Amino acid sequence: MLSMSMPVPPALDPPRRILMGPGPSDTHPRVLAALGAPTVGHLDPYFLQVMDDSQKMLREVFRTKNELTLAVSGTGSSGMEACVVNLIEPGDRMVVCVNGVFGGRMADVAERAGAVVTKIERPFGEIIPADEVAAVVKKVSPKVFGIIHAETSTGAWQPLPEISKIVHDAGALMLVDTVTSLGGIPLEVDEWELDAVYSGTQKCLSCPPGLSPVTFSPRALAAMDARKTKVASWYLDMSMVRNYWGQQRAYHHTAPINMNYALREALRLVLEEGLENRHARHKKNHLALKAGIEAMGLKYAVPASHCLPMLNAIQIPDGVNDAAVRSQLLNEFGIEIGGGLGSMKGKVWRIGLMGETSSQRNVLVCLAALEKCLLDQGQKPAAGAGVAGAIAAYR
Ligand SMILES: *Cc1c(COP(=O)(O)O)cnc(C)c1O
Numbered sequence: 474m475l476s477m478s479m480p481v482p483p484a485l486d487p488p489r490r491i492l493m494g495p496g497p498s499d500t501h502p503r504v505l506a507a508l509g510a511p512t513v514g515h516l517d518p519y520f521l522q523v524m525d526d527s528q529k530m531l532r533e534v535f536r537t538k539n540e541l542t543l544a545v546s547g548t549g550s551s552g553m554e555a556c557v558v559n560l561i562e563p564g565d566r567m568v569v570c571v572n573g574v575f576g577g578r579m580a581d582v583a584e585r586a587g588a589v590v591t592k593i594e595r596p597f598g599e600i601i602p603a604d605e606v607a608a609v610v611k612k613v614s615p616k617v618f619g620i621i622h623a624e625t626s627t628g629a630w631q632p633l634p635e636i637s638k639i640v641h642d643a644g645a646l647m648l649v650d651t652v653t654s655l656g657g658i659p660l661e662v663d664e665w666e667l668d669a670v671y672s673g674t675q676k677c678l679s680c681p682p683g684l685s686p687v688t689f690s691p692r693a694l695a696a697m698d699a700r701k702t703k704v705a706s707w708y709l710d711m712s713m714v715r716n717y718w719g720q721q722r723a724y725h726h727t728a729p730i731n732m733n734y735a736l737r738e739a740l741r742l743v744l745e746e747g748l749e750n751r752h753a754r755h756k757k758n759h760l761a762l763k764a765g766i767e768a769m770g771l772k773y774a775v776p777a778s779h780c781l782p783m784l785n786a787i788q789i790p791d792g793v794n795d796a797a798v799r800s801q802l803l804n805e806f807g808i809e810i811g812g813g814l815g816s817m818k819g820k821v822w823r824i825g826l827m828g829e830t831s832s833q834r835n836v837l838v839c840l841a842a843l844e845k846c847l848l849d850q851g852q853k854p855a856a857g858a859g860v861a862g863a864i865a866a867y868r
Pocket of ligand 1: 496548549550551553575621623624625626650651652653673676682
């Protein structure tokens with residue numbers, strides 16, 4: 474018989490962290506307050522207004538006029554899956570750029586959706602060169618071309634405009650992962666003619682994980698309308714989801730109401746700050762962190778020419794215990810940073826400066842804490858050099 478005597482676990486009391494990993498990032502108190510607002514029904518007029526507001530703000534943030542712009546229920550990976558399964562029918566050709574973990578994930582998602590996938594591969598940390606894209610799309614003539622704007626696993630910043638032109642000249646649709654880039658670096662969905670774009674809430678939008686903003690161009694819509702087969706995923710089928718976000722308001726699945734409140738508040742914060750100011754803030758704090766890291770004698774894993782401001786991949790010095798430093802940062806200072814993924818596992822630390830986390834306070838605290846950890850590892854960083862380097866950059 475089922476025992477009824479299980480002790481009830483203690484009340485929730487999460488530690489206060491500074492989230493300087495690859496996501497989630499710190500959330501603004503206004504966003505957390507929005508999560509705790511009264512839940513209404515998913516067809517309540519109040520909630521429909523919340524959806525409309527978010528769609529309008531998402532168009533601003535994505536820099537697009539695309540009608541089909543909404544928040545998929547699920548984390549960033551659900552947006553990846555939504556873009557792929559709505560554009561791909563079994564047997565369609567797709568080219569996927571793989572220079573990190575997330576490109577690899579997109580190729581996996583595409584294969585599962587039945588695409589015939591051709592990969593353009595580059596070592597972790599490098600970007601995808603436009604001339605290689607030109608050669609491959611000419612040879613393969615794909616329906617869809619997929620690429621990661623900000624590869625969070627490596628810290629590489631992929632330029633898009635030239636590649637987008639090449640892809641369109643070859644008659645393909647441009648599918649772009651902007652999970653980490655949205656709200657942190659410039660992204661121009663319409664100007665760069667990106668066709669299917671997805672993001673996530675917990676990186677530079679500084680909202681808890683749980684929704685995936687997406688936007689589809691008229692070209693992508695035409696491809697979706699011309700499908701001969703049903704979308705492989707019922708849950709992510711945009712032909713149904715859009716009837717809920719559009720004027721019909723047809724029930725499809727129950728929207729995560731409070732997560733949508735949180736996203737609305739996070740988007741308000743983004744627009745209050747202004748996209749340009751937000752990008753400038755990310756850049757300024759990145760440059761200060763970098764000055765400090767280099768003053769401590771550490772090196773970046775990605776060249777400055779394509780280094781992301783919100784994700785700093787730093788080479789772990791020889792003789793330093795990766796896991797020990799990360800747990801010391803967490804336990805002694807409440808700072809979370811990320812370890813390496815894939816071929817960078819054990820070789821780099823990933824320090825995130827995303828959204829709310831990107832601040833002068835966090836940069837200086839992180840550098841000071843890291844100095845203590847390195848000393849405890851038997852390293853000899855020049856006393857105070859990291860903090861001094863960052864302060865000099867700020868001044
Ligand atoms: C975080 C991330 C994802 C996956 O998002 P989840 O919210 O973890 O599902 C996809 N792509 C990139 C570039 C990311 O950084």
